[in-house]
Amino acid sequence: MLSPCxxxxxxxxKSLFQAAxxxxxxxxxxxxxxxxxxxxxxxxxxxxxxxxxxxxxxxVTIFYDDIAPKPYPLLVLGHGRAPEAEGRAAVGRAKxxxxxxxxxxxxxxxxxxxxxxxxxxxxxxxxxxxxCNRKNYPPGYAAAAEQTLKVLEILRQRPDAAKDRAVIxxxxxxxxxxxxxxxxxxPGIQATINFAGGGGGNPKxxxxxxxxxxxxxxxxxxxxxxxxxxxxxxxxxxxxxxxPKFPKEWFDAFKAAGGIGExxxxxxxxxxxxxxxxxxxxxxQPRVLEFLRANGYPAIRAxxxxx
Numbered sequence: 001m002l003s004p005c006x007x008x009x010x011x012x013x014k015s016l017f018q019a020a021x022x023x024x025x026x027x028x029x030x031x032x033x034x035x036x037x038x039x040x041x042x043x044x045x046x047x048x049x050x051x052x053x054x055x056x057x058x059x060v061t062i063f064y065d066d067i068a069p070k071p072y073p074l075l076v077l078g079h080g081r082a083p084e085a086e087g088r089a090a091v092g093r094a095k096x097x098x099x100x101x102x103x104x105x106x107x108x109x110x111x112x113x114x115x116x117x118x119x120x121x122x123x124x125x126x127x128x129x130x131x132c133n134r135k136n137y138p139p140g141y142a143a144a145a146e147q148t149l150k151v152l153e154i155l156r157q158r159p160d161a162a163k164d165r166a167v168i169x170x171x172x173x174x175x176x177x178x179x180x181x182x183x184x185x186x187p188g189i190q191a192t193i194n195f196a197g198g199g200g201g202n203p204k205x206x207x208x209x210x211x212x213x214x215x216x217x218x219x220x221x222x223x224x225x226x227x228x229x230x231x232x233x234x235x236x237x238x239x240x241x242x243x244p245k246f247p248k249e250w251f252d253a254f255k256a257a258g259g260i261g262e263x264x265x266x267x268x269x270x271x272x273x274x275x276x277x278x279x280x281x282x283x284x285q286p287r288v289l290e291f292l293r294a295n296g297y298p299a300i301r302a303x304x305x306x307x
Contacts, residue, residue: 078174190296236273
């Protein structure tokens with residue numbers, strides 16, 4: 001049964017409300033719906049590693065809690081990159097449902113883009129950074145950052161979204177993309193959070209030995225020269241893509257060049273700690289809360305978990 005307040009909404013708002021609930025697979029069974037899930041398409045234009053311009057729509061999943069205070073601060077959450085084309089296609093529609101739900105309970109409107117070359121968005125592999133011995137990392141992350149910022153721009157046009165309060169977060173390739181965004185210092189972003197960010201790793205062929213690590217160190221050092229947004233870097237000791245050594249070197253280069261950041265290294269997790277973000281959110285959530293409270297969100301509270 002729909003909430004009585006629904007009956008007093010204008011026709012257009014009723015339609016939007018119903019569409020959001022249907023897309024999210026949820027119908028209100030009490031006075032208020034909780035988690036709302038929407039799917040939109042966002043037009044993006046990016047340049048690949050070879051200078052080719054690619055323009056297309058990408059699929060973006062949006063989550064929010066309809067009773068959280070508005071306007072919602074925004075959080076764009078970036079996914080990772082599988083080494084093989086099959087893995088990139090298998091992304092489907094990127095959601096990170098469990099962590100997105102937790103973030104909405106902190107009050108954020110969460111957007112999870114499925115970037116160009118992945119899953120339901122499809123298209124060319126614009127984030128390809130070259131063969132292992134001939135890497136050119138920056139263009140790949142620049143393409144991902146451009147898509148991230150376009151999604152943020154579109155979200156800010158919504159009447160229920162804050163225009164000047166946002167966080168960028170990402171896992172793996174998406175984590176390094178968050179640092180790429182920080183280096184650009186876009187207005188209205190208070191913090192960026194990098195989970196297991198890096199590139200060139202393949203646990204099957206080169207466990208803990210990513211390709212061309214000095215080039216990644218140079219890239220992060222260049223980011224540090226301009227980045228003035230606070231950053232949080234989170235890794236594990238047994239990351240089979242990146243190892244425990246190189247990410248700290250990248251972070252140190254970033255800091256030495258002037259970047260603002262905090263580094264957290266967790267103990268080993270299972271067979272491969274690279275998946276900490278999705279596999280064990282209870283481990284990192286307190287650290288993220290602490291960081292957000294210190295960087296623009298002092299009143300944020302841990303959500304109560306319903307039994």
